[in-house]
Amino acid sequence: xxxxxxxxxxxLGMLSIEPMSGYEIRQTMKQSTANFWSESDGQLYPALASLxxxxxxxxxxxxxxxxxxxxxxxxxAAGKTALKTxxxxxxxxxxxxxxxxxxLFFGANLPAATNLxxxxxxxxxxxxxxxxxxITKQQVQREDKDSPHFPYWMMSIDYGIQLIQAQLxxxxxxxxxxxxxxxx
Amino acid sequence: xxxxxxxxxxxLGMLSIEPMSGYEIRQTMKQSTANFWSESDGQLYPALASLxxxxxxxxxxxxxxxxxxxxxxxxxAAGKTALKTxxxxxxxxxxxxxxxxxxLFFGANLPAATNLxxxxxxxxxxxxxxxxxxITKQQVQREDKDSPHFPYWMMSIDYGIQLIQAQLxxxxxxxxxxxxxxxx
DNA sequence: TCGCACATGTAACGCGTTACATGATTAC
DNA sequence: GTAATCATGTAACGCGTTACATGTGCGA
Numbered sequence: 483x484x485x486x487x488x489x490x491x492x493x494l495g496m497l498s499i500e501p502m503s504g505y506e507i508r509q510t511m512k513q514s515t516a517n518f519w520s521e522s523d524g525q526l527y528p529a530l531a532s533l534x535x536x537x538x539x540x541x542x543x544x545x546x547x548x549x550x551x552x553x554x555x556x557x558x559a560a561g562k563t564a565l566k567t568x569x570x571x572x573x574x575x576x577x578x579x580x581x582x583x584x585x586l587f588f589g590a591n592l593p594a595a596t597n598l599x600x601x602x603x604x605x606x607x608x609x610x611x612x613x614x615x616x617i618t619k620q621q622v623q624r625e626d627k628d629s630p631h632f633p634y635w636m637m638s639i640d641y642g643i644q645l646i647q648a649q650l651x652x653x654x655x656x657x658x659x660x661x662x663x664x665x666x
Numbered sequence: 667x668x669x670x671x672x673x674x675x676x677x678l679g680m681l682s683i684e685p686m687s688g689y690e691i692r693q694t695m696k697q698s699t700a701n702f703w704s705e706s707d708g709q710l711y712p713a714l715a716s717l718x719x720x721x722x723x724x725x726x727x728x729x730x731x732x733x734x735x736x737x738x739x740x741x742x743a744a745g746k747t748a749l750k751t752x753x754x755x756x757x758x759x760x761x762x763x764x765x766x767x768x769x770l771f772f773g774a775n776l777p778a779a780t781n782l783x784x785x786x787x788x789x790x791x792x793x794x795x796x797x798x799x800x801i802t803k804q805q806v807q808r809e810d811k812d813s814p815h816f817p818y819w820m821m822s823i824d825y826g827i828q829l830i831q832a833q834l835x836x837x838x839x840x841x842x843x844x845x846x847x848x849x850x
Numbered sequence: 851t852c853g854c855a856c857a858t859g860t861a862a863c864g865c866g867t868t869a870c871a872t873g874a875t876t877a878c
Numbered sequence: 879g880t881a882a883t884c885a886t887g888t889a890a891c892g893c894g895t896t897a898c899a900t901g902t903g904c905g906a
Contacts, residue, residue, distance in 0.1 A: 486864085486865090487864090487865085488763070488765060488768070488865095489865085489866090491768075492768060495768065495771070495772035495775075498772060498774075498775050503884095503885075503886090504885075504886065504887090505884065505885050505886075508885095509884095514771070515767075515768065515771060517762070517767075518762055518763070518764040518767035518768060518771075519762075519763055519764065519767070519768045519771075520761055520763075521866090522866060522867055522868080523867090523868090523886085523887080524866065524867060524868075524869095524887090524888080524889090525865080525866060525867085526886095527886060527887050527888085528887085528888085530886095531887090552884085552885060552886085553885090553886085562775075565772070565775060566775055566776065568769075569769050569772060569773075569775055569776050569780075570776065570780060572784065572787055573765040573766035573768075573769050573784065573788070574765055575765075575766075575791070576763045576764070576765060577704055577894090577895095578701070578702055578703075578762075579672070579702070579703055579704075579760045580702040580703065580760070581672060581757040581758055581759075581760060582757035582759075583699075583701075583702040583703070583822050583825055584672070584675075584676060584679065584699065584702060584703045584757075585679075585752075585753050585757050586818055586821055586822050586825075587679070587698070587699060587702075587703075587815075587818060587819065587822045588679035588682060588749070588753060588818070589753075589815075589817075589818035589821075590682075590813075590814040590815045590818055591679075591682050591746075591749060591750055591753055592750065592753050592754065596753075596754060597818070600756065600757065603756050603757075604757070607759070629774075630774040631771075631773075631774045633773075633774075633843065633847065634770055634771060634772070634773035634774055634781070635771065637770055637773075637840050637843070638767050638770055638771045640836065640839075640840075641767060641833075641836055644832050644833075644835065644836045645829060645832055645833070645836075647832070648828050648829055648831070648832035649825075649828075649829070651828065652824065652825050652828045652829075655824075656821050656824075659817065659821070663817065670892085670893090671892090671893085672893095673893085673894090687857075687858090688857075688858065688859090689856065689857050689858075692857095693856095705894090706894060706895055706896080707858085707859080707895090707896090708859090708860080708861090708894065708895060708896075708897095709893080709894060709895085710858095711858060711859050711860085712859085712860085714858095715859090736856085736857060736858085737857090737858085761866090761867095
């Protein structure tokens with residue numbers, strides 16, 4: 483398994499929570515890690531097959547000879563070791579691409595009023611993301627209070643909350659500035 | 667030009683600042699937009715060629731018949747129009763992938779002390795990014811004070827500063843938490 | 851004269867998304 | 879009965895990085 487193939491490690495991590503099918507991994511990611519990690523179908527299923535071949539996970543098929551049947555995957559000892567080894571290594575930084583900021587950087591090509599609209603749209607999108615993540619937080623606080631994962635899940639949720647709040651504050655400042663530029 | 671090919675728009679934007687060679691676009695991006703946008707050589711040069719073919723930019727070669735000679739590109743009227751059209755459209759959000767947060771999410775698989783190390787490393791990297799960006803800000807304040815781009819460049823720089831500061835605050839909280847978990 | 855910065859480009863490869871294909875089960 | 883959800887998978891395509899290839903000019 484190549485060091486750079488994060489999809490496979492993400493799967494191993496998910497299976498360290500509990501045995502799951504591919505579909506359940508997808509659902510769990512959408513609910514819990516969507517703010518900082520996601521995978522598409524086209525990545526997920528081939529990665530599961532490849533991890534199986536490497537004996538890092540095993541599947542228990544419910545009914546034999548039915549490829550459409552739900553497969554429950556679980557970590558092998560080797561898989562758990564591979565996961566831990568990866569977790570211990572310093573995280574690599576992925577190149578960030580923020581199209582909104584790129585456009586703002588070139589904002590001088592447009593009237594201030596148009597840029598204002600862009601920032602306002604960004605503001606409202608951030609606000610709705612914040613609401614969503616706060617609901618997730620409450621849900622985790624209710625349902626996973628006693629899980630060993632609980633403190634770490636809270637940390638990753640709070641990261642999202644604090645970053646979005648910083649974005650909102652920045653937006654408010656920029657909106658005021660642009661409103662002044664609009665009517666000089 | 668496909669809507670989704672952001673590289674080409676990034677180039678048009680850069681050339682809206684002033685005529686530049688491919689190399690200069692690279693350098694400018696590294697200095698000014700690195701915190702939210704970057705391009706690699708393998709993207710940049712083919713995109714320039716493709717924009718040329720579309721007549722959105724034109725090049726003035728210094729010496730004819732020398733392909734290694736520096737080419738200065740500038741926007742055509744069509745290029746400027748294409749840029750503005752793109753700028754007016756609402757920015758698309760790019761999927762974020764933060765390997766650090768993904769690892770922290772699976773932190774229960776490791777001792778708290780190991781996770782503490784990861785967070786501390788993240789903290790110091792954030793701190794050094796903050797220092798770098800603050801230097802950039804001072805430089806822009808000195809050199810581009812009177813440019814029409816100035817207010818927008820400041821906004822995009824401040825975005826970076828505020829986001830990194832939020833990360834640092836979060837790190838401090840998490841570090842304290844993990845230290846308590848270390849010795850229960 | 852040696853190494854570095856300037857300068858442009860190509861090829862190979864892997865990452866990642868989207869669309870497509872299939873079919874079972876469940877809820878209305 | 880029909881729409882949505884569960885469930886797994888493949889194919890095609892484009893994005894993006896890395897490594898490679900080439901050559902100039904300049905300063906220590």
